[in-house]
Amino acid sequence: MKDATLALHLGYEKDKEKAMQVPIFMSTAFEYENTDHAARLFNLEEKGNIYTRIANPTTRVFEKRIAALERGIDALATSSGMAAVFYSIANLVGRGDNIIIAEKLYGGSITLSTQTLKQFGIKAKFFDSKRAENLEELIDEKTKLILFESISNPALAVADFEKITEIANKHKIITVCDNTLATPYSVKPIEFGVDIVVHSASKYIVGNGSAIGGCIIESPFAKEKLKTKRYPQFNTPDESYHGLIYNEKFDNPFIERARLALLRDYGAVISPFNAWLLLLGLETLHLRIKAHSQNAMKIVEFLSKHQKIKKINYPFLKSDENYELAKKYLKYAGGIISFELGSYEEAKEFVSKLKIFSLVTNIADSKSLVTHPASTTHQQLSKEELLNAGVPEGLIRLSIGLEDADDLINDLRQAL
Numbered sequence: 001m002k003d004a005t006l007a008l009h010l011g012y013e014k015d016k017e018k019a020m021q022v023p024i025f026m027s028t029a030f031e032y033e034n035t036d037h038a039a040r041l042f043n044l045e046e047k048g049n050i051y052t053r054i055a056n057p058t059t060r061v062f063e064k065r066i067a068a069l070e071r072g073i074d075a076l077a078t079s080s081g082m083a084a085v086f087y088s089i090a091n092l093v094g095r096g097d098n099i100i101i102a103e104k105l106y107g108g109s110i111t112l113s114t115q116t117l118k119q120f121g122i123k124a125k126f127f128d129s130k131r132a133e134n135l136e137e138l139i140d141e142k143t144k145l146i147l148f149e150s151i152s153n154p155a156l157a158v159a160d161f162e163k164i165t166e167i168a169n170k171h172k173i174i175t176v177c178d179n180t181l182a183t184p185y186s187v188k189p190i191e192f193g194v195d196i197v198v199h200s201a202s203k204y205i206v207g208n209g210s211a212i213g214g215c216i217i218e219s220p221f222a223k224e225k226l227k228t229k230r231y232p233q234f235n236t237p238d239e240s241y242h243g244l245i246y247n248e249k250f251d252n253p254f255i256e257r258a259r260l261a262l263l264r265d266y267g268a269v270i271s272p273f274n275a276w277l278l279l280l281g282l283e284t285l286h287l288r289i290k291a292h293s294q295n296a297m298k299i300v301e302f303l304s305k306h307q308k309i310k311k312i313n314y315p316f317l318k319s320d321e322n323y324e325l326a327k328k329y330l331k332y333a334g335g336i337i338s339f340e341l342g343s344y345e346e347a348k349e350f351v352s353k354l355k356i357f358s359l360v361t362n363i364a365d366s367k368s369l370v371t372h373p374a375s376t377t378h379q380q381l382s383k384e385e386l387l388n389a390g391v392p393e394g395l396i397r398l399s400i401g402l403e404d405a406d407d408l409i410n411d412l413r414q415a416l
């Protein structure tokens with residue numbers, strides 16, 4: 001079956017009530033048939049519901065659908081996108097290890113990698129995901145993963161998947177790709193050799209800014225790399241599970257370990273209600289990502305003719321430095337655009353005049369949003385630091401929603 005059909009049907013079998021929509025199992029725990037049954041579940045001899053921190057039937061349907069859309073073999077939902085990024089890293093590293101991350105990355109993933117993980121004795125090194133020139137030199141025997149975004153937030157850098165995975169495969173290192181901005185309808189990183197995909201489901205997946213959530217997807221070939229001595233935690237007994245060896249027991253060792261060890265102990269589980277909202281989002285994701293992208297392209301065309309605009313960043317704009325990579329890998333460029341508008345003051349004034357766009361530090365809502373990074377998210381940086389971060393003081397970021405494009409253009413025109 002094709003994606004749109006899978007997104008609406010996969011993984012749900014109606015019970016005797018015949019509910020058309022997946023029921024929300026708001027239940028902390030699930031009853032065992034008897035003590036033998038309970039023992040079998042706890043010993044992983046049999047699959048079944050135990051406790052919602054480990055798994056939940058509503059959440060499980062979402063996990064199966066997002067895994068299928070990304071061409072993975074299994075998925076794990078988490079309470080947020082950051083929890084998904086953290087678990088994918090924590091599943092692979094130990095004290096003294098290092099990770100290689102893209103320079104252009106979501107701010108939270110950068111602070112996690114460079115600040116918080118440093119406290120656990122893990123070091124982060126940087127590479128350019130567009131060119132991957134220095135990537136191979138950065139790899140050593142303590143390197144456990146390469147993290148990058150398909151389209152980076154907020155810089156909109158497009159990754160060169162094939163170049164990155166070729167180097168990673170040569171050294172048998174796990175690649176982790178954050179596919180939040182592209183969605184599986186624009187690109188499926190696993191088809192280009194990526195081992196693990198993560199999402200902030202709070203963005204296009206839920207689609208209307210109503211819930212926080214995340215997910216991790218495992219490719220069919222991650223296991224091959226996890227068998228090497230780079231990843232001992234998958235090949236040696238886990239004492240917390242009576243000596244379980246993940247690679248021996250499972251075909252999906254990455255997800256099973258993330259669930260059985262990390263979710264069990266760190267506990268960033270998604271609410272079944274939020275998982276259900278993500279299921280609703282998946283039902284229309286294929287229509288929405290197309291509509292966001294079409295609206296964004298119309299706005300890019302308007303902005304590129306306006307004399308007040310200095311520079312526009314959008315991967316499908318011919319003059320954009322990501323254009324070649326975007327055309328090679330992406331079906332849709334999504335709804336995020338950034339552009340430069342003169343000085344700090346001019347940018348601030350422009351934002352205050354907008355009526356339909358809301359000033360919000362979020363993206364991928366059904367409603368259009370605007371941010372001025374220099375006065376908000378990047379406020380603490382000096383003029384020079386702003387330039388180094390690729391955030392000039394007059395930079396504006398738009399997240400184009402699903403309103404009528406003509407209304408959005410009129411709003412931008414009057415504010416300019």
Ligand SMILES: *Cc1c(COP(=O)(O)O)cnc(C)c1O
Nearest residue numbers: 080081082106153180200202213
């Ligand atoms: C928002 C975002 C995250 C973090 O997700 P939350 O759901 O807010 O925790 C991670 N990666 C990218 C690319 C994002 O845009």
